[in-house]
Amino acid sequence: MRWTSQTKAHPETVQHLQKVLNVDQNIAQLLAQRGISTFEEAKSFFRPDLDELHSPWLMKDMQLAVNRILKAIQNHEKIMIYGDYDVDGTTSVALMDRFFTQFYQNLVLYIPDRYAEGYGVSFQGIDFASENEVSLIIALDCGIKAIDKIAYAKEKNIDFIICDHHRPGNEIPDAVAVLDPKQSDCEYPYKELCGCGVGFKLAQAIQEKRGEKFEDLLPLLDLVATAIGSDIVPITGENRILASYGLQLLNTRPRAGFKAIIAQSKKKEFSITDVVFIIGPRINAAGRMKHALHAVELLIEKDEEKALKMAKDIELFNNERRTADKSITQEALLQIEENNEQKRFTSVVYQEDWHKGVIGIVASRLTETYYRPTLVFTKSGEKLAASARSVKGFDVYNALEESAEFIEQFGGHKYAAGLTLKEENYVAFKNKFEEVVKDQIDPKLLEPELNYDLCINLEDITPKFFRILKQFGPFGPGNLSPNFLIKGLKDTGYAKAVGKEMEHLKCNLFQSQTGPRMGGIGFGLGDQLKYLSNYQPVDIICCLDENEWNGNTSIQLRIKDLRPNLD
Structure with a gap:
């Protein structure tokens, strides 16, 4: 090093x-x-002091979002809580469920199937909402790029409120409200909230509007801290305040689901690192190996005995995930060696039968081994899907933007992203991505620092x-x-x-x-x-x-x- x-x-x-x-x-x-x-x-x-949290009303469209939700409650409309299948998405859905059910029960919880629907807002999810007479969808940790999906929902008379933290594209979806501090015209002072954090700010605003006490939201902070740790967002500013209080809660009065996971480890006190390596992988394992709704059910369960049984099932998913992760990593490393690609500026590998649920973990492992921007592809329906990971100091999201001519869809952050493309474009994309990275990266960044x-x-x-x-x-x-x-x-x-x-x-x-x-x-x-x-x-x-x-x-x-x- x-x-x-x-x-x-x-x-x-x-x-x-x-x-x-x-x-x-x-x-x-x-x-x-x-x-x-x-x-x-x-x-x-x-x-860290909760009094230093910013007012939720500083976030663009917050007033529109709160007004639409309170109108839906007043009219007894069915509201769908829609979240992504990773830790940030599942904790967001659990947070919204726990918040709303204190005063409103006409809810549907929905997480897309990782394999049948893929990342983010899906047409299938909107069809499900329509069939179940849902008139308002609150999308968490996704939706900022779902232009066509939001338009489709509008045709079906379904309104959308988006709570996201990913980078917007050039066009913003035509939703009732879009809460995303990364929008260029959003003046919210802190830009690094995770999806669950944006959901918490929405809950904070609704609570305020209803004249209820902020303190009643504090039991939700263990979910926010878990999302902050697992989504690897900066632990600065508001995130540090929310994570501090959430960790205290996790270590003193954890909800039944977390208590059941913690019981399976021998740790006396949980840090953010323990959240990342013990709690996060287990919650993620449900969506990777089965369905992420299993994780949501664990996180909203109040009965400790039931939660213990659910946590044992999720532990089995996690063991299955570990086995798949290990074997695919070995195959991917072999592929790089056999193709003599160790000296390239990027690692891009593909095998059609690799488990889609673990390609992100495999990409991280390859990045640790060869220390370069990495993409791991597998077959997903008619297309190829990939997880991207980067090295410190290099923005892989920008590199994907430069290679967008061969990509169907992509989204993410500086160091982690996801994308899909047509199989016939794989080789052209691989070459273009290598060319872009080679041209842009400082060679020093290819040596671990x-x-x-x-x-x-x-x-x-x-x-x-x-x-x-x-x-x-x-x-x-x-x-x-x-x-x-x-x-x-x-x-x-x-x-x-x-x-x-x-x-x-x-x-x-x-x-x-x-x-x-x-x-x-x-x-x-x-x-x-x-x-x-x-x-x-x-x-x-x-x-x-x-x-x-x-x-x-x-x-x-x-x-x-x-x-x-x-x-």
Whole structure:
């Protein structure tokens, strides 16, 4: 990996923070690197406050959306809550269901089938709404590009309210209201909400309009936090406030569905990382392997016994997903090797029988292996469908726009997107995408970068330092867990490779004979054991976490990379 250091903050800012906050230089430096320069900003950072949430009425079309929904309630219209099949979509549908059913029950919940209907608003979904006398559809985490679908619904006298967070195209659907802070003419101050976050702002506005208390919405925040973590949106601004409160809820009073998932893990306290790697994949597995409505049913279930049974079923889906993911990844890697494509600027692979539910995960795995913009295609009906993933610093969405002449449909974000195309256009698209990326990408971005915040000594890692560091969370994009460079470390002589395939590295490190010893774990670094033999000094980049063992908790170095010390 290419090691790079975070830009140091201005010394005067660091000194000021040290003084007003009464913290050591390392903590002050970390805060300043996050753009914090005053006591008030630090207070706001360490104590996220719901009072700092923006007014929902600042979002374009919010008044139109609320008026139409209240009119539907007054007229006893049937409302369809329509969401995408991933975590953001399913939590959005669950949130809206839990919100509305407190005062209105004439609802239909709908999630498109990943295989029969594909992503987003579908003609089948609109037909289903029409057959069931639905007159208003609230679309969550999708719809911003569904121009033809919204027009089709209008022909059937069905109104649409869109709650999305994806980038709009050149044309905005002709819906009653379009809530999407990424619209160029939307003046909402925070642009990075997830779909569930936009849904929460709608609920907040309705609650206000009905004269009800905002506090009554707080039990919904575990759903919002799960969507924020799983959709990998920046954990800054409003997202950080919502995620903080949602995590508290998840750890103290989780809903029955989350409680059932948590019961299957041995974690005492859930972080955003645990949401991403434990809760998210299980919710996603329902839509990948069966149908996403299973996930929604789990998230809205109140009975703990029923929720436990549902969670066990979803665990089976997740195990099935893991097996498919592993075998397809192996096949995709083999395809790249056999075609001698390791030196291309992109990885684009296709096999018609690959499971559509796991191609996004496979794309992420290939990106980790070859570190380049990646697309994994499979057959989906008459067309090919793909999931795209990118490397840090490169906008894959823009690259797809440049290749749009061969694409039927696409949507997504800077680092993750989805698309469909005709099979006969696959080779032309593959070549065009390679050409676009080759032309646009900085070659440095094709080498994994590992950025560290500070160079510290082992003795700097005190219980107080770690306690303050934990308060920097929740961590995620835009507020990553700090990485530290520590130089000249030696192993006490007990380093070993661990894991089923000896793929991980476990060690106990010291910097000086009289200084502290600290345990370290390096996931996927089992092959680096050789550098720790015979008390050879090494430099590491790590973050800090806690190790729970036999009822004892200790600070642990989570090693991201290591190399021989050259000083």
